[in-house]
Amino acid sequence: MTVAVPGDAGDAAPVGTGWERTLTVAGRRIRVAVRPGRDGAPARPLVLVNGIGASLELFEPFVAAVGPGREVVRFDVPGIGGSQASTIPLPMAALSSLLADLLDQLDQLTGTSHRVVDLLGLSWGGGIAQQFALQYPRRVGRLVLVSTGTGVMMVPARLGVLARMLTPRRYNDRSYRRAAGREIYVGEDQDAVDALFSRVHPVRASAYLHQLFALTTWTSLPVLPMISAPTLVLAGRRDPVIPVVNAHIMGSLLPRGTVHLHDGGHLGLLTRPRELGRVIEDFLGPNPPGTS
Numbered sequence: 001m002t003v004a005v006p007g008d009a010g011d012a013a014p015v016g017t018g019w020e021r022t023l024t025v026a027g028r029r030i031r032v033a034v035r036p037g038r039d040g041a042p043a044r045p046l047v048l049v050n051g052i053g054a055s056l057e058l059f060e061p062f063v064a065a066v067g068p069g070r071e072v073v074r075f076d077v078p079g080i081g082g083s084q085a086s087t088i089p090l091p092m093a094a095l096s097s098l099l100a101d102l103l104d105q106l107d108q109l110t111g112t113s114h115r116v117v118d119l120l121g122l123s124w125g126g127g128i129a130q131q132f133a134l135q136y137p138r139r140v141g142r143l144v145l146v147s148t149g150t151g152v153m154m155v156p157a158r159l160g161v162l163a164r165m166l167t168p169r170r171y172n173d174r175s176y177r178r179a180a181g182r183e184i185y186v187g188e189d190q191d192a193v194d195a196l197f198s199r200v201h202p203v204r205a206s207a208y209l210h211q212l213f214a215l216t217t218w219t220s221l222p223v224l225p226m227i228s229a230p231t232l233v234l235a236g237r238r239d240p241v242i243p244v245v246n247a248h249i250m251g252s253l254l255p256r257g258t259v260h261l262h263d264g265g266h267l268g269l270l271t272r273p274r275e276l277g278r279v280i281e282d283f284l285g286p287n288p289p290g291t292s
Contacts, residue, residue: 018072022082023109025102030075031056031082032102034110035063037071042286044141045071045117047103049125052211053168055081057199061270065277069286071112075102079207081200089213096131100139118284120144122269123242124211127151130220133227142284143231147239147266149246151219161240166212168203187238187265196270224253231257232283234276236264258283
């Protein structure tokens with residue numbers, strides 16, 4: 001089934017059982033994909049924020065596992081996938097504001113309220129998710145932080161792993177990804193990882209560097225106790241990119257934090273979406289918009 005965009009579709013295009021469109025947000029063209037929820041379903045929209053370098057296609061296995069009653073929103077940050085690049089690096093606070101503006105535009109476009117959403121951040125995207133929950137606490141119903149940490153102030157990965165993460169080559173070069181995967185994607189099936197990365201857009205080095213700038217100039221560690229939303233911290237026991245001790249630290253500092261560990265690695269949400277999708281659905285619950 002293809003869902004039409006309400007109103008003037010403009011450059012909208014079908015994607016899966018939803019639609020994709022490029023919107024002008026804060027003067028930049030931003031690509032967004034929406035899978036509408038079932039009419040009358042009581043769930044809040046679920047907004048997904050991707051990992052470093054990843055276009056919105058990376059989330060497709062998880063979106064397919066999310067129940068049809070819940071609207072799911074994905075987008076490409078500036079310079080990634082189909083979104084316009086920024087001429088200067090944007091800090092996490094600016095990226096959080098851009099997301100708020102995007103959700104306001106979706107209100108007008110779809111006629112569905114995005115004033116209060118559930119928010120999931122994967123890896124690098126967990127930084128935007130945490131920053132958004134701090135800047136706009138009344139707009140977050142529930143927060144899910146997956147394979148992520150607290151920015152520059154966190155327990156780091158081993159130097160070899162960090163070196164592999166400093167380059168976008170794993171997106172653009174399959175042979176490099178296979179070699180790097182032995183260090184980065186411990187706990188994941190390499191064929192499954194290849195299938196995931198075959199979906200996404202090639203990554204420009206300049207856009208990747210901008211994302212690294214946002215991460216290395218930001219931390220949430222001192223202010224985690226200020227995040228009021230109920231928060232699920234989901235982490236893989238075998239993740240070498242974000243050592244699992246970070247999940248325990250975050251869970252202890254978040255006032256309403258819950259930690260769930262699985263036996264996979266950094267991309268567990270996407271390589272085992274049905275298993276972990278159920279965990280997330282149970283945490284989010286069928287709450288009506290505006291409640292927690």
